[in-house]
Amino acid sequence: MASEEPGASPTDAPQSQDGLTGRLAAFADEHAIRSKGALGLPLVVTDHARTMGLPLDPARLRTEKEGQVLGLGKGKVQQVLARHGIDRVLAEEGGRTSRGSMGKMTAYVALLNELYAEGDSALDLDQVEAFWISRVQLFFAGKPLVMRLDPQASLRTAFRNLFEQAGVRQRETPGTMVVGTVLQHLVGAKLEGAYGQVEHHSVSTKDEGQSRPGDFSIGDLAIHVSTAPGEALIRKCQTNLSGGQRPVILTLGRGVTLATGLAENAGIADRIDVFDSHQWLAASALDHGGDSPQARAYEIGQLLEIYNRIVETTETDPSLKIILATGRV
Template sequence: MGIDAIEEFRKSHGINTKGNLAGILQLNRAFSKDTLPINPDDYLTGKEGQVKGLSGANCQSILEEYHIKRVLASEGGRTSRGLMGIMKDYAALINEERPSSKDFSEIERFWIDRIRKFFNSKPFRLEADESLSITAAVGNLLEQAKKRQKENPGTMYEGTVLQQLVAAKLSIIMPEVEINGASVADDPTGRGGDFNIGDTAIHCTTAPATLLMEKCQRNIKNGLHPIIITVKDRVKTAWDLAADMGFAERLEVWDIQSFLSTNVHEHGHFSQDERKTMLTDLVTSYNKIIDTYETDPSLRIEYSN
């Protein structure tokens, strides 16, 4: 069996993200131990909502055979959107090609190579062009994340970058602030928002919606002051929703571009050299957060002043 068919499958199914890569690696290993033809029904959970047998531990055990210690996906792709269809189509491909044991080993090395490339993927870039305002530079950064998100449906690059940039800024001025991965939901952890500081609950989102507004109302009921940090073109959306629900006067809504720009200018004492230092500190803090709390290294930011 040729690797060309596997590469074509990868491209046609958009297998570029951590969840899909983790899932396909485990499926390939499972299929290699199964009897052909593969019956996709054997890989369905009871409710057919997820692919059976996938886990973070199982994925890592395979990676460690190739001396890869980094965590690819904490849940091993189990909850990745679209993986059910990928599993069924991959089973069909394997049944058609009928790879030998040697072929399966070669295919596994192919997926391992793709995972290594994923870990070494190009970071986002924060422009160091002095002709650009901080607001514009941050806007360009978010556009990069938005573009990558469109190229990889089911991912949340823009939202993750936004939240962890906020985390980076907060951790510089308040090192004790609690930080979580962007995919960690508030409610199961008992948090009122993405960040709880004093009597304030900070929510980070690229798309304010009714559910978030209801969460802000619960914050108010519990004696907290809610703040929403979003992208510039969604600020009005948040205000309009809050006004419709009758609590706009008890809410703060900030755009991430101004939130960061104000901080950099103030703490940089409105000096060009100190602004560069502040941006360097912000990016350093952000990258440390990505390395600690996220599993996708392509979320890192490159900045050279």
């Protein structure tokens, strides 16, 4: 991290480019400004500093409904990005409802005010904004997930390791749904490979209000994808049954036991199918390419090719893509 030259006083000269960049980088690290929602916050607050002037009063950046940052939504974020020739959507929700947004906003306002007070000339907000734009560009160029096929391990293990990797990334960027997104689009890719054209949706798009019986609808099948099945999902399954549809739940690990137990309590356990997605995805690859390592790698490669295309068309985070690697680490 860049720092001020030895012996230099903050008030002796305007903020140097390296010094300002270092302070902003330190703030980004301390407050985990890495995810799509989190990156929108400093862009919007910096824009408020342009219009309201410095020093900023954080109270003016709170909406009347406590818990939301003024202007922190898709429209304002995209307006700032457009000034730099970026038309890709950073986040549909713009970060407005992310946990901790108010605290991060207050801390960032404090940093801007501190930087303003330290300099003997106006803080260069163009430079500040350029720093956050560079972070957005790094985000868009984020590294994809990696699925590794180890000839000494089962395919189920390969899928389980992939989801564990997604879980680590999700924990590193609170408020994201990496595991759920990867699961839904892998399921969608498998269904498209088996049935042809399938309608795909962003994970942030809810079934309710969309006239959709589930995440996927194929013939009389209403397919639900969930990392944590709950009573609301079971009620959807009951609605499916009432409408003459056959509900299928695809989940992970303990979600199978949870969904089965809830279905038993609702009296519909013998009318719905519940599958562990690790096994379901692995079984499909074995069914179509189980006679050799090369054939299995080809089948997984085809699955990921469809998956990556779905991510490109439905999501805004390219780091959700998956690349295939073979051999032991």
